[in-house]
Amino acid sequence: MDDNIQYIKGVGPRKASLLTKLGVFTIGHLLEYYPRRHEDRSHLKTINNLIDGQLETFKGKIVKCFESKPRRGLHITKITVSDFTGMVQLVWFNQPHIKKTYKPGFDLLITGKVKKTYQMEVQNPEIEIITDVDKLEFGAIVPVYATNESISQRFLRNIIRHILNNYDAISEILPLTIIERFSLLDRKLALENIHFPQSMAMLKQARRRLVFEELYLLQCGLLYIKKQNRSNTVGLKHEADGRLVKQVKEQLPFTLTDDQQKVLSEITLDMEDVKPMQRLLQGDVGSGKTVIAALALVKTVENGYQGAMMVPTEILAEQHYSTLSNMLLPLGIKVRLLTGKLPRRAREQALEEIKCGLVDVVIGTHALIQDSVEFQYLGLVVTDEQHRFGVRQRAKLQEKGNTDVLVMTATPIPRTMALTVYGDLDVSTIKQLPPGRKLIKTYVRGSDRRQLVYEFIEKEVKNGRQAYVVCPLVEESEKINAQSAVELYDELLQTELENISCGLVHGKMKSADKELVMDGFYRGEIKVLVATTVIEVGVNVPNATVMIIENAERFGLAQLHQLRGRIGRGGHQSYCILLSDNKNPETQERLTIMTKTNDGFVLAEEDLKIRGPGQFFGTKQHGLPDLKIADIINDIDVFFEARQAAEETLATPEKFDNLRPALRVRFGQEFGMIFCS
Ligand code: ADP
Ligand code: MG
Numbered sequence: 001m002d003d004n005i006q007y008i009k010g011v012g013p014r015k016a017s018l019l020t021k022l023g024v025f026t027i028g029h030l031l032e033y034y035p036r037r038h039e040d041r042s043h044l045k046t047i048n049n050l051i052d053g054q055l056e057t058f059k060g061k062i063v064k065c066f067e068s069k070p071r072r073g074l075h076i077t078k079i080t081v082s083d084f085t086g087m088v089q090l091v092w093f094n095q096p097h098i099k100k101t102y103k104p105g106f107d108l109l110i111t112g113k114v115k116k117t118y119q120m121e122v123q124n125p126e127i128e129i130i131t132d133v134d135k136l137e138f139g140a141i142v143p144v145y146a147t148n149e150s151i152s153q154r155f156l157r158n159i160i161r162h163i164l165n166n167y168d169a170i171s172e173i174l175p176l177t178i179i180e181r182f183s184l185l186d187r188k189l190a191l192e193n194i195h196f197p198q199s200m201a202m203l204k205q206a207r208r209r210l211v212f213e214e215l216y217l218l219q220c221g222l223l224y225i226k227k228q229n230r231s232n233t234v235g236l237k238h239e240a241d242g243r244l245v246k247q248v249k250e251q252l253p254f255t256l257t258d259d260q261q262k263v264l265s266e267i268t269l270d271m272e273d274v275k276p277m278q279r280l281l282q283g284d285v286g287s288g289k290t291v292i293a294a295l296a297l298v299k300t301v302e303n304g305y306q307g308a309m310m311v312p313t314e315i316l317a318e319q320h321y322s323t324l325s326n327m328l329l330p331l332g333i334k335v336r337l338l339t340g341k342l343p344r345r346a347r348e349q350a351l352e353e354i355k356c357g358l359v360d361v362v363i364g365t366h367a368l369i370q371d372s373v374e375f376q377y378l379g380l381v382v383t384d385e386q387h388r389f390g391v392r393q394r395a396k397l398q399e400k401g402n403t404d405v406l407v408m409t410a411t412p413i414p415r416t417m418a419l420t421v422y423g424d425l426d427v428s429t430i431k432q433l434p435p436g437r438k439l440i441k442t443y444v445r446g447s448d449r450r451q452l453v454y455e456f457i458e459k460e461v462k463n464g465r466q467a468y469v470v471c472p473l474v475e476e477s478e479k480i481n482a483q484s485a486v487e488l489y490d491e492l493l494q495t496e497l498e499n500i501s502c503g504l505v506h507g508k509m510k511s512a513d514k515e516l517v518m519d520g521f522y523r524g525e526i527k528v529l530v531a532t533t534v535i536e537v538g539v540n541v542p543n544a545t546v547m548i549i550e551n552a553e554r555f556g557l558a559q560l561h562q563l564r565g566r567i568g569r570g571g572h573q574s575y576c577i578l579l580s581d582n583k584n585p586e587t588q589e590r591l592t593i594m595t596k597t598n599d600g601f602v603l604a605e606e607d608l609k610i611r612g613p614g615q616f617f618g619t620k621q622h623g624l625p626d627l628k629i630a631d632i633i634n635d636i637d638v639f640f641e642a643r644q645a646a647e648e649t650l651a652t653p654e655k656f657d658n659l660r661p662a663l664r665v666r667f668g669q670e671f672g673m674i675f676c677s
Contacts, residue, residue, distance in 0.1 A: 001028035001169055002665070008159055018150045027163055028665060031170070031191050033156070034210070034629050035143030038203060039111065042140060047086035052116040059083060059130070062106045065099050081108055088120045090127070102129070128154055141197045160195050173662040174213060175655055178645045185209040194629075211630040211638050212645075214666070215420075218627075219646035220659055221667050222423030226278065227650060229424075235276035235402040236305065236379055241268065244302040244331060248295060251327075254434065260288055263428040267296050267406060270426070271380070277404035280422050283430030284600040285410045285565025286437070290320065290540075292430075293382045294327055296406055301333050301360045305379025309363045312385050314339050314511060315518065315534055320384070321363045322522075323540070328361065338364035338373070341511045382406045410565070411558060411604070419643065420632050440568040442576040442595040444552070444588075453548060453577055454496035460546050461500055461527045465572060467546035469530045470563055472554040474506040483550035489530040497528055506532040533559070535566055542570030552578035553587045557607035561600050568598075586610070608633060 005027060006016035024030050041057045050056050060081030068076045077098045079090040090110065092098050102108070112125030145156045164170075170188045172179070179186065185193070185205050190213075193206035249256075256264065263281055270277035283289050297307035309324070311317050321337040328335055336359040338350050353359045357376035381403050407425060418427065445453060457467045469492070473484040489504040503517040503526035514534075520526040522541060529535070529544075533555075547567045552560065560578070568574040578591050593606050632639060649655045663671070 001026060001031070003027050005030055005159075009162060010159060015151075015155070018148075021148060022146075022151065027167065030160060031163060032628055033145065033160070034194055036146045037144050038197065039142045039144055040200070041109070041111075041142050047083050047088055047120070049085075050088070050114045050120065052114055054114055055112065056114050057109065057111040058088075060088060060108055060110060062102060062104045062108060063087065064104055065102060067096070067099055081110065086120065088114075088122060090125050091121060091123045093124070102127070106130075126153060141200065141203065143195050157195075164192050164195065173659070174216065175649065175658070178216075178649070182212065182641055182645065184212055187213070207629065208638060211635050212642050214627060214630045215632075215635070215639050215642035216646050216649075217659070217663055217666050218420065219423055219643050220649055220656065221663055221671050222419075223646055223650045224656060225424040225671070226426075229276050229278045231275075235274050235404070237274045238271040238299055238303045238305075238379070238404075240272060241299065242302050245295060245299050247331065248298050248327065252291065256291070257288065257430075257432055257434055259283075259430040259432045260292060263430055264292055264295060266426075266428045267292065268299070271296065271299060271404050276402050277380075277406065278425050279406050280418075280425040280427045281406060281408045281430070282418075282427060283408075283410065284433070285562060286433055286569055287410075287430040288434050289384070289408050289410070289430065290323060293384070293406065293408060294324055296380055296382065296404075297324070297361050298328065298331075298333065300379035300404070303379060305377050306354070306357065306359065306375050307361045307380045308375070308378060308382070309361070310381065310383045311363070311365060313534070314341060314365055315505075315514065315539060316384065317363055317365050318515060318518070319539055324361065324363060333360045334358065335361045335363065338362050339511075340365055378403045380404045380406065382408065384408045385410060410562065410600070417608075417632055419639075436571055437568060438571075438573045439598050440564060440574045440576050442564070442578065442598075444578045444580060444591045444595060447579055447581050450579065451496070453579070454492070456575075456577075457497070457528060457546055457548070458500065460575075464543075465546065466521065466524065466526075466541060466544040467528045467548070468535065468544060468563075468566055469528060469548045469550065470535070471530065471532055471550045474508050474532055485530050485532050488550065492528075492530065500527050501525060502528045502530060504530045505534055507534050533563065535563070539566055540569060541566070543572075544569070545572045545574040547574075547576045549576070549578050552580045552591055553582035553584070557590055557593060557603045557610070560594055561603045564594070 003026060004016065005011050005019055005024060006013055008027065022033065024033055039057065045056055045058050047058060047060065050058060060083050063080040063082050065077070065079045070076065075094050075096050077092040077095060079102060081088055081090060107130040109128045109130055110122065110125050112122040115121045115123065143157060145153060147153060147156060170191060172187045174184065174187070178184070190206040190209040193202045194210055197203035197206065267277070267279060270279055281289055281292065293309060297309065300307045309320060311320060317337060317339050321335065325335045336350055336353065342350065351373060354362055355374045355376060385408070460467060469488065471483045471485040471488055475484050475486050485504060485506045489502065493502060503520055505514050505517050517526065517529070521529045524543060544567050547564060549555065549560065549563060555563070564576045567576060578594060580587065580591060590610060593603065597603060649659065
């Protein structure tokens with residue numbers, strides 16, 4: 001199955017290199033190049049029954065072929081076909097090779113959209129020559145693959161069929177007991193039927209089997225990593241809380257909520273165990289995860305180790321740096337900010353200090369996981385807004401030592417998805433928000449109300465509050481009709497907000513300039529911050545009570561929720577106004593959901609329903625492994641079966657060992673090389 005496809009009959013080096021564009025390198029890849037859909041050609045129509053405007057499949061014999069060149073650059077090929085009930089004209093533009101291949105007398109199977117003018121016509125149809133009786137595909141359900149212009153459907157079908165008929169190496173991967181228990185098709189039969197189904201019922205069975213296989217392997221991999229980490233007894237062990245941790249707890253300006261206390265004790269127990277911690281901390285925006293991370297970091301420092309906190313953006317790093325410095329510096333804990341934009345000299349010095357243990361806590365962006373960063377004795381790694389890191393990056397963190405790992409996310413995700421993305425982690429959840437928070441009031445408004453909306457900002461600012469105005473674009477664009485931050489900022493300064501101190505931040509600004517503006521906003525000197533989504537995560541200004549989102553239709557629910565999480569962080573009533581002129585009912589529905597709930601989990605489920613997992617998670621970005629056939633929303637039943645089966649397999653090491661080769665082939669990328677041994 002690992003053989004290069006080049007050696008399959010009919011492929012050769014040229015076709016093989018074209019196939020690599022589809023991600024197909026080996027025979028195994030080709031078998032797992034599942035059809036995007038199937039066409040039921042088991043009921044073929046006669047020509048007199050074809051319907052205008054419909055996609056139809058029918059049979060016909062070539063009566064004549066001719067070409068014409070009505071003008072330069074246009075070449076038309078026409079083939080007339082007939083059956084015993086009528087005639088149809090097939091037409092292609094600029095495909096001169098067709099006439100060379102297809103000759104009068106050939107029987108064709110034709111699929112395409114029928115157009116009835118003075119005659120019956122099909123433009124650019126898909127055609128196949130019917131030759132060998134075995135190969136007749138009418139009366140069959142035919143696979144349709146995602147492909148490009150250089151690889152035809154027909155070619156794919158032929159080589160896949162050839163492999164299925166001629167390779168005996170398609171062996172079973174799943175344990176027999178599991179196949180029996182869950183009544184699954186065997187692998188060969190499933191592969192045959194996913195490509196060339198005997199019937200719709202068999203197609204369904206084949207799909208179920210292959211979805212099961214994929215999810216089972218994935219879960220086995222994740223559970224294996226989890227088990228490895230647990231059984232690793234050479235991890236470092238933290239002592240019970242000492243003076244320092246207690247002191248920090250006492251100095252907090254608030255008492256921890258019950259949920260915060262609960263997750264903190266889960267984390268504490270993990271850290272005091274010799275096994276390395278691998279924990280996910282889930283909590284909606286504003287639920288108070290930062291203080292939990294801070295306490296865990298203090299604990300590791302108290303034990304003589306270093307702690308690191310890794311975040312996706314520089315703004316967030318700076319934000320956490322200032323929060324943590326305020327808390328930790330007075331206790332003599334040395335905190336360092338390490339981002340990619342640090343000048344070389346400063347960076348080298350920071351790296352040196354980290355290496356010889358002069359720094360206790362490092363906060364930074366991805367630059368942190370770069371190989372150049374060496375710690376003297378790293379005890380704990382916290383990653384915030386984890387949804388952008390995958391299993392692989394987590395594994396990479398672990399290579400830095402037997403450190404404890406705490407992963408935090410404010411993107412609430414449905415349970416199946418959490419298990420798929422974070423199946424290797426233990427999960428702690430903060431459900432309640434700190435007391436005294438008022439629910440954010442959310443409104444959807446058309447731009448005809450903009451004047452009133454900005455008057456409202458003015459009023460809030462007069463009362464001492466601050467506001468955000470979020471735009472989808474940085475600069476004006478010719479292609480996209482949406483509000484740009486730069487343009488709106490200039491406009492507001494001259495009109496609605498001329499007497500108010502405003503600031504502008506966006507991703508194209510120099511970091512130093514951005515910082516200056518953010519500082520002004522934190523200190524309350526800047527009252528209204530016009531921004532792009534750079535403020536999406538982490539920015540914490542409790543005095544900000546208004547958020548206007550321009551062209552709100554351009555954002556997904558999850559993102560709107562993240563943005564809205566920037567307000568409602570203090571004791572004052574907060575307001576979020578979604579501006580949109582988009583009258584599309586789906587858009588209106590989406591925006592209306594925002595006005596009805598503040599609960600991130602509810603919004604996540606809704607978003608998932610509306611947009612589907614691909615859109616919702618932009619898969620790769622969220623560390624979701626690349627799934628070839630399973631759909632974690634619709635295949636939820638199979639998912640739970642597969643999870644259960646995987647748990648059983650992991651309980652017997654020999655059974656897991658048998659799976660290693662399959663795991664390596666299917667998920668080697670995601671899991672790095674951990675399955676090599
Ligand atoms: P997130 O979970 O989004 O990272 P933060 O940690 O930024 O949330 O907390 C949001 C705000 O709530 C911060 O200003 C923080 O100081 C405050 N906060 C956290 N825990 C509590 C609590 N138990 N009581 C009151 N305020 C709290
Ligand atoms: Mg946070």
